[in-house]
Amino acid sequence: MRNWKKALSVTAAVAMAATMAMPVSVFAEGDETFKIGVIGPMTGDYAQYGTNVYNAAQIAINEVNENGGFNGYQVELLAAGDDMGDPEKAVNAYNDLLDKGMQMLCGTVTSGSCIAVGAEAAESTFLFTPSATAVDSITSGSNEFRMCFTDPAQGAKSAQYIGEHGLATKVAVLYDSMADYNSGVHDSFVEAAEENGLEVVADEAYTTDNNTDYSVQLKKIADSGAELLFLPNYYSDNALILQQASEAGMDIKFFGVDGMDGILNVENFDTSLAEGAMLLTPFSATAEDEASQAFVKSYNELTGGETPNQFAADAYDVIYAMKAAADAAEITPDMANEDISAAMSEAMLSTELDGLTGKAKWTEDGECDKEPKAFVIEDGAYKEME
Amino acid sequence: MSFISYLKDGISLGSIYAIIALGYTMVYGIAKMLNFAHGDVIMVGAFVILTAITKAGLPPAAAILISVVFCTVLGIVIEKIAYRPLRKASSNLAVLITAIGVSYLLQNLALLIFGADAKSFVTVIDVPSVSLFGGQLVIKGITIVTIVVSVIIMVALTFFVQKTKPGRAMQAVSEDRDAAQLMGVNVNATISLTFAIGSGLAAIAGLLLCSAYPTLTPYTGAMPGIKAFVAAVFGGIGSIPGAMVGGILLGVIEIFGKAYISSQVADAIVFAVLIIVLLVKPTGLFGKNIQEKV
Numbered sequence: 001m002r003n004w005k006k007a008l009s010v011t012a013a014v015a016m017a018a019t020m021a022m023p024v025s026v027f028a029e030g031d032e033t034f035k036i037g038v039i040g041p042m043t044g045d046y047a048q049y050g051t052n053v054y055n056a057a058q059i060a061i062n063e064v065n066e067n068g069g070f071n072g073y074q075v076e077l078l079a080a081g082d083d084m085g086d087p088e089k090a091v092n093a094y095n096d097l098l099d100k101g102m103q104m105l106c107g108t109v110t111s112g113s114c115i116a117v118g119a120e121a122a123e124s125t126f127l128f129t130p131s132a133t134a135v136d137s138i139t140s141g142s143n144e145f146r147m148c149f150t151d152p153a154q155g156a157k158s159a160q161y162i163g164e165h166g167l168a169t170k171v172a173v174l175y176d177s178m179a180d181y182n183s184g185v186h187d188s189f190v191e192a193a194e195e196n197g198l199e200v201v202a203d204e205a206y207t208t209d210n211n212t213d214y215s216v217q218l219k220k221i222a223d224s225g226a227e228l229l230f231l232p233n234y235y236s237d238n239a240l241i242l243q244q245a246s247e248a249g250m251d252i253k254f255f256g257v258d259g260m261d262g263i264l265n266v267e268n269f270d271t272s273l274a275e276g277a278m279l280l281t282p283f284s285a286t287a288e289d290e291a292s293q294a295f296v297k298s299y300n301e302l303t304g305g306e307t308p309n310q311f312a313a314d315a316y317d318v319i320y321a322m323k324a325a326a327d328a329a330e331i332t333p334d335m336a337n338e339d340i341s342a343a344m345s346e347a348m349l350s351t352e353l354d355g356l357t358g359k360a361k362w363t364e365d366g367e368c369d370k371e372p373k374a375f376v377i378e379d380g381a382y383k384e385m386e
Numbered sequence: 387m388s389f390i391s392y393l394k395d396g397i398s399l400g401s402i403y404a405i406i407a408l409g410y411t412m413v414y415g416i417a418k419m420l421n422f423a424h425g426d427v428i429m430v431g432a433f434v435i436l437t438a439i440t441k442a443g444l445p446p447a448a449a450i451l452i453s454v455v456f457c458t459v460l461g462i463v464i465e466k467i468a469y470r471p472l473r474k475a476s477s478n479l480a481v482l483i484t485a486i487g488v489s490y491l492l493q494n495l496a497l498l499i500f501g502a503d504a505k506s507f508v509t510v511i512d513v514p515s516v517s518l519f520g521g522q523l524v525i526k527g528i529t530i531v532t533i534v535v536s537v538i539i540m541v542a543l544t545f546f547v548q549k550t551k552p553g554r555a556m557q558a559v560s561e562d563r564d565a566a567q568l569m570g571v572n573v574n575a576t577i578s579l580t581f582a583i584g585s586g587l588a589a590i591a592g593l594l595l596c597s598a599y600p601t602l603t604p605y606t607g608a609m610p611g612i613k614a615f616v617a618a619v620f621g622g623i624g625s626i627p628g629a630m631v632g633g634i635l636l637g638v639i640e641i642f643g644k645a646y647i648s649s650q651v652a653d654a655i656v657f658a659v660l661i662i663v664l665l666v667k668p669t670g671l672f673g674k675n676i677q678e679k680v
Contacts, residue, residue, distance in 0.1 A: 206649060206652075207650075207653055209653060213395075213598075215395050216395060216644040216649065219388070219392075219645075243506070266505070267505040267506060268507070269506040270506070
């Protein structure tokens, strides 16, 4: 199988070289561009994530090109590699994009795919994922970087935020113990609670199969005297939790993470119940700062009226971080992928970015080190917290 | 006081299981098949109500009526298209597998039409809460309605099956299908009627389930369906009072498990109860012990 694939790709490469040899040699001088690929789900259940990343990358690249491109060279975004969230399709898309001349990858969008593509790209093609949150997504090589927080980091950052801002000292947690995202965030939150001066007075769980009745857990939480309830769950579950807490007459603060983003758009949900709820998320389209507003407007224009989500903001920042690193590393489009990758990885360690999702730096592991941003829901919209 | 409060929560949850279990047990008792699509008919019923109210702007009473009619017809159609042709098939397994297929079909159709996003259910039943012991115990209006409705349905069903002519026909079909046919009972019509009643009940169950826990997705019916099946087996499948008692006990066990043992293993407790009951009393609490003739 492997040999067959290799043979095919060699044949393809030879054929491509043969057909392209002439025009390329003629235009090579003035037509040198960096080619960037995006891999993510463009169709299927998670299509929203992939298309947000692709559109935002396009916006950022257009802006970058107007301002001199990467190290003085224009940047081209290749046609999107659609993996439908499936690791195998992602690897195919990766190989396909390499054949089309991809030099750097903005992706992949989802964790499973990123783990698979990360293994292929290790020490060969520069990989920068906007949104793959699983820890293993970028552990294959030293040339792999991440824009978002990992799942565990979200829990620890939430504890830090609650502690630093004095939102509460007694906290309760209610989470889906069957889903790895929820339990991953929960575990790191509980672990980090103590060092941030928080006491976890109630630690309650439910399961994905039993996610409609929270009355018992909420009663135990109410009895525990907690001041704040941490909800590391997706918005649909959280909407129901808020509803039942309100019915039970609970007076408690709510704090969620990025999965809670979307709660205001749940059909028929009474958004007044979410009033005052806080969530840790890197971006909100209703944030009032100038950069966010300009981005939302560009996104709106490009897509004919759609609103970007946090995936889009992360991807936008990825392109700008790439630009900063590319300028510092002084890479040129005629370099081999391995050399670009090595130079970029080196430069990333000293790159600092003041992006849509916050002020960011990167560690040697490729992890993004940035301050968590929290939003509070006021009058049915997100407002960034001080 | 918290004990009574948990008990109340348990009865509230259990009475919803009971209504769903009534549908399971009816169909099993008479048609001798497990209709695994029952939980998904509940979901369809809830979506019909939600759509009728939010999209068509109908009053709640009309929406409920439409939903019951829709589910009744759906039940008859499913039975006619998917189950009847297989009834004469050599094994019961064929019908069981088909029922699972119908279940997935309904889920995926709903996914296609309504999308995967969870929707909040609208308030249809507006009954004020009752406050007891100076506000220490609050019983929600929907809880009272659910309990009352499930008792009414149980009594009505028992009466129907035992005292009316179509009901006796059902009993006859249940006892011995071939003999009933020889006695002039229209077996196909009787089984159709069973499915019609079972699915109509599913619409009511959907309304109560989504009113008590106001969220709706294409998978809303699946887990309560399985739990209600457990309740039906627990109470003795085929027995109408058994389904009622089994449902309520199951709800109480689940809530007590969550409250006094651990909220993480509530489901494990529920299914452990099923295993224990089946080991000790294989026919369930109210089940008849039928001797197999060889």
